[in-house]
Structures are given as structure tokens and as C-alpha cells.
Amino acid sequence: MFDGPNITGIAALIGDHARATMLTALVSGEALTATELSAEAGITKQTASGHLSKLCDAGLIEVEAQGRHRYFRLADQDVARLLENLMGIAERTGARRVRPGPKDPELRRARVCYDHLAGDLGVELFDSLVQRKLLKVTRAEETSEVAVTAKGKKFFGELGIEPATAPSSRRPLCKACLDWSVRRHHLAGTLGATLLDYCYEKKWASREQGTRIIKFTAAGERNFRSSLLG
Amino acid sequence: MFDGPNITGIAALIGDHARATMLTALVSGEALTATELSAEAGITKQTASGHLSKLCDAGLIEVEAQGRHRYFRLADQDVARLLENLMGIAERTGARRVRPGPKDPELRRARVCYDHLAGDLGVELFDSLVQRKLLKVTRAEETSEVAVTAKGKKFFGELGIEPATAPSSRRPLCKACLDWSVRRHHLAGTLGATLLDYCYEKKWASREQGTRIIKFTAAGERNFRSSLLG
DNA sequence: AACATGGTTCGATCGTAGCCGAACCATTGA
DNA sequence: TCAATGGTTCGGCTACGATCGAACCATGTT
Numbered sequence A, B: 001m002f003d004g005p006n007i008t009g010i011a012a013l014i015g016d017h018a019r020a021t022m023l024t025a026l027v028s029g030e031a032l033t034a035t036e037l038s039a040e041a042g043i044t045k046q047t048a049s050g051h052l053s054k055l056c057d058a059g060l061i062e063v064e065a066q067g068r069h070r071y072f073r074l075a076d077q078d079v080a081r082l083l084e085n086l087m088g089i090a091e092r093t094g095a096r097r098v099r100p101g102p103k104d105p106e107l108r109r110a111r112v113c114y115d116h117l118a119g120d121l122g123v124e125l126f127d128s129l130v131q132r133k134l135l136k137v138t139r140a141e142e143t144s145e146v147a148v149t150a151k152g153k154k155f156f157g158e159l160g161i162e163p164a165t166a167p168s169s170r171r172p173l174c175k176a177c178l179d180w181s182v183r184r185h186h187l188a189g190t191l192g193a194t195l196l197d198y199c200y201e202k203k204w205a206s207r208e209q210g211t212r213i214i215k216f217t218a219a220g221e222r223n224f225r226s227s228l229l230g
Numbered sequence C: 001a002a003c004a005t006g007g008t009t010c011g012a013t014c015g016t017a018g019c020c021g022a023a024c025c026a027t028t029g030a
Numbered sequence D: 001t002c003a004a005t006g007g008t009t010c011g012g013c014t015a016c017g018a019t020c021g022a023a024c025c026a027t028g029t030t
Helices: A007-014 A017-026 A034-041 A045-057 A077-089 A105-109 A120-131 A150-158 A189-201 A218-229 B007-014 B017-026 B034-041 B045-057 B077-089 B105-109 B120-131 B150-158 B189-201 B218-229
Strands: A061-066 A069-074 A111-113 A116-118 A135-140 A143-148 A175-178 A185-188 A205-207 A214-216 B061-066 B069-074 B111-113 B116-118 B135-140 B143-148 B175-178 B185-188 B205-207 B214-216
Touching (some): A007 A017, A007 B007, A007 B077, A017 A034, A017 A045, A017 B007, A034 A045, A045 A069, A105 A120, A116 A120, A116 A189, A143 A150, A189 A205, A205 A218, B007 B017, B017 B034, B017 B045, B034 B069, B045 B061, B105 B111, B105 B120, B175 B189, B189 B205, B214 B218
Antiparallel strands (some): A061 A069, A175 A185, B061 B069, B135 B143
């Protein structure tokens, strides 16, 4: 007697109320924290933690540690497809869940995260830099490593952007930071900080008093886009 | 608090060892009986029966009653796709199950089922007649209804095939009969019987002594194909 | 250094669902 | 009519797994 087909395990994993809720919360592609997911599923953190580690073991989701948070996302597009396929079969007028994140649209658009640019613009910048191969991202063991390519070094040099690489500091040149509102990466590290300073210097943008909002002028955003987003 | 997404139910249904085994046994598109499925899953008939009715309720499989047998098949192509999707995710070198049905290839090719043609040739004939719109199939409530179209009436008339439609007999003119070896429909009813007689008459084929095998001559099969399969 | 917060591990409880034995119904064949 | 075979229903047993409280670890904040 041979052991049955292993679709059983995967399906059983999805076939639990709490886990299914968490998974569908992730289909949008966002990464969510363990506590958010536990709230979403209406269970305690302990229980959620157990579920999440099972889902990880099975390769349905992946985790990225970030400070004292752990962000979970679907492992890949295939899993998303599978879930959508399932929803198709179990089709109904499913009430869509609400989006998390900061309410304030300005905060969502551009803000400081420690000392670097976050929000829509920050994520857009990061994506663009990676896509143009000015930065290189490698994933390893729950964290993402980011490095400047030769092409990137040239690009930043021509703009006069030279991040201070004090050997004393432990701070890395580049770091992928998961964005609070968008839930995708933006650029941190000394390069990230230098780029934000660059925006201030060029008077493209300024920090709004008492908030974390970064306000770009109309012309400033145009220049930001043409210079840094290509 | 609203009730979570309903992918849960479907996934939970697939996420049981016995049910998953039965479902994967059906992905080939064959229809299998309850006992066969129970054997496949290594459970008793009672248990299998319970599982199968659940799968039916959920619309994952469909059932067709045939005499004292009940043949189960996947509900539609979407379900098959879903299962394949799942297997893709849980990919491994899954040992393939063996094919059921008669060992003897001749029996599998062409044989009598009561008084009409069954086996590969029988199924091929039925498919061809339906595809050329000489027969029309409608499905309702666990059974398939088959009727001769106007075009079909003309076709059979021209060949001199006129099934005796004794009004006394309760036997229908046409009936879709689920094929034992192929597990797809072939043609039964008085028309089916008449067609087999027609083959005997034309000396295309003859019944092999003591067996249910129908032996077509080489020329006979050629004629059978050109006359009836078009 | 103390504290708050995010997350995991452990142990115990409790429901649910899979399973089978036994009895029953339905169809077929003699 | 009676036996044989395919399937279903019912009741009770059992086991797996979801859940939570409590204790613990890690990171960041004051």
C-alpha cells in the first residue's frame, strides 16, 4: 500500500478556516505581519504562529524578518494562482477585505522611514533602480541583501551622489526595507539616506513640520522622476 | 465578523487522504464506480459512500446511475485543472496508478454489452454520431438522454437501418451506456442493438464463440469506419 | 537598566470528522 | 421467488489537530 498523492497535505493546509483566511489576505501580494494575520483570522497570536510556520514548511508562504516584525507573503505566483483557482471553484460574492496601512494619502505617498524615503515614491524608486540593474537584490535566509552594481556606481557618481562609507559604522550601504503602507521594499541604508538628502538639497521636497510626510513640489517630483527614475 | 472565504470548504474536502486519492483517480476523466473508488482509497464502501456524497454536494464530482452501479466522474474541466494545479504545487515523482478494466486487449477493443457494441469501437462510434449531430445527448438528474436528430433519422434511413420500435416494449430507442473498459458512453437501446446486427449482417464482424469478444475482419473494420464513422 | 511589543514554544483541553460494523435498500440474474 | 451484488444509512469509537493560557525569547524604546 503506497501513500496516497500528496495533494492531500497542501489541500488540508488550505482547508482550515484560519489558514485559508490568512492566505486569502495575502493574495494581493502584500506582505503582512504575524499579528495582522492573526487579527485577520480572528485567532490568538500563538495559534497564528503555529499556522504560519506550517505554511512556511510547506512552501506556500515565505517570511522576511524585519526588526522585531516578521512579514509573510505568498511564496510565488503559482500559489496565488492556485488560490484564485480555488476561489473560482468556490465562487460567490465574497466580501472583499479592507486595505490596511496609513489613512492619510499624503503619508502613503511619501514619508520618512527613519532617515530615508518611504511610501509609493520610495517603492517606485527602489523598483526602478533594481529594474535598471543599478542595484542587485539577492534573497537569503529570511533577509534580502542589496548591493550597488558597477553600472549603479557609475550612475550615482555622475549625479554627484557619494554616500559616506565610514568604515567605523556598522550600517550597510544598501538595505531593503519593507514599506509599511505598500508592503513592498524601498531603499534604506546610507545610500537611501543620501538619496533623501539629495532630494532636500535640490529643493525637490521638504519635510512637513511635525509629521513624517515628505512634500514634493510639482517641479520637484518631475525632476525626481527624470533624474532618478529614468 | 463575517464568515471567512469559502475556499476553506473546498480545500478541506480535497484535504482528506481518502477523498484526495479518489479524486486523483478520477483526473484521467474516466468514470469509476463507488466500490472501485473505495478500493483505490483503501477504505470500506460505507466510508467511501459518505465521502462521495460530500464531494457531490460540493459540486466537485458528478454521478451517473447505471443499473445497480453508480459511476462517478469529475464535475468539469475546472475541477480537473484545480487538481492538476495542486499536484503541480505538491510536485513529486508520484507513482501512477494502474488502469482498471479488462486485461484482454481484444475484449477491450470490441465486445458485446448485452446486445450492442461496446469497447473502443463502440465508444468511437458513439462519439462520432454525436459529434456529427446524428444523435443528441442531454443530461438530466443522474442520467443521460439520447435522441436521434432529423439529420440522424435520414442518415440511418439511407443505410437501411430501421430499428423495430415496438410500442409494447419499454425499451428506449437510444440509450447512453457507460462503457466498462473505456468508462465513457457507447450506444445502447434498440438502435444500438440494430447497429450491431447490421455489422453481423454485412459480415463485418462476428461474435467469438464462448466469449463476449466481437471480432472485426480487416475489411469489415474499414467498411464499418467508412459507413458509420464517416 | 527597565519596559513594551512582536513572536514563538509548551502543555492541556475539546470538537470535529474519519472510520468501521451492522443493518438496510435496490437492482440484477436464476 | 430467492440469492448475490452494489450502495447507502445509522451509531458509536477513536484520533487528529485547532485552540488558548502561560511562560519565554528577541528586538527596540525610554
